[in-house]
Every structure is written in structure tokens, then in C-alpha cells.
Amino acid sequence: MTEKDKGEGRRAVEGTVLELLPQAGYIVELNTRVQVRAHAAGAAKANFSRLRPKDRVLVELSPHDPARGRITRLLE
Numbered sequence: 001m002t003e004k005d006k007g008e009g010r011r012a013v014e015g016t017v018l019e020l021l022p023q024a025g026y027i028v029e030l031n032t033r034v035q036v037r038a039h040a041a042g043a044a045k046a047n048f049s050r051l052r053p054k055d056r057v058l059v060e061l062s063p064h065d066p067a068r069g070r071i072t073r074l075l076e
Contacts, residue, residue, distance in 0.1 A: 010060050014075065017055045026051065026071065028059050036061065041070035 019027040025054065028038045029038050040051070051057070056075040062068045 003031050003055050010038065010059045011070065013069075015057055015059050017051055017057060018054050019053060020051070023052055026057075027070070028057060028069070036067050038069040038071050041072050 011039065013030050013032070015028040015030040015036070017026050019031050021027065021037070024036050024040055026040075027035055029035050038057075041060070051071070051074065057071045058073040059069040060072050060076060062070075
């Protein structure tokens with residue numbers, strides 16, 4: 001499963017962290033080779049303090065701006 005419809009126009013897509021940005025931001029390359037800017041989401045935010053480049057993550061894309069998203073899960 002590489003892409004999942006989350007309802008209300010949101011999609012969850014697998015990707016790889018490329019770069020760490022200030023204020024807990026990340027540049028993530030999706031499996032489709034598209035790069036998006038993402039941030040850690042909700043209660044899981046504390047667990048993402050250890051995210052590093054090359055980590056596999058699940059990103060939920062914004063329905064309003066597909067170049068932005070939020071990281072919802074760290075994949076193994």
C-alpha cells in the first residue's frame with residue numbers, strides 16, 4: 001500500500017525524509033518522486049524528534065495544497 005484515501009480530500013502517501021527544516025519541518029520525497037514540505041502531526045509529534053534523512057514516513061497530503069502535508073507515522 002503506497003497511497004490511501006483518508007476522506008475529505010486527504011491522501012496518505014509513503015515517502016522518504018530528505019532534509020530537516022527549522023521549526024520541526026521536513027522536506028519529504030514521495031514515492032512518486034514529488035517533494036513536499038511536511039511537519040509532524042498531533043500527539044505523534046514527540047516521537048518524531050528522532051526523524052533523520054532517509055527515514056521512511058507516511059505523509060497525509062493537504063487537500064488545499066498538495067505541496068504540503070503532515071507526517072502521521074514513521075515506517076520501518
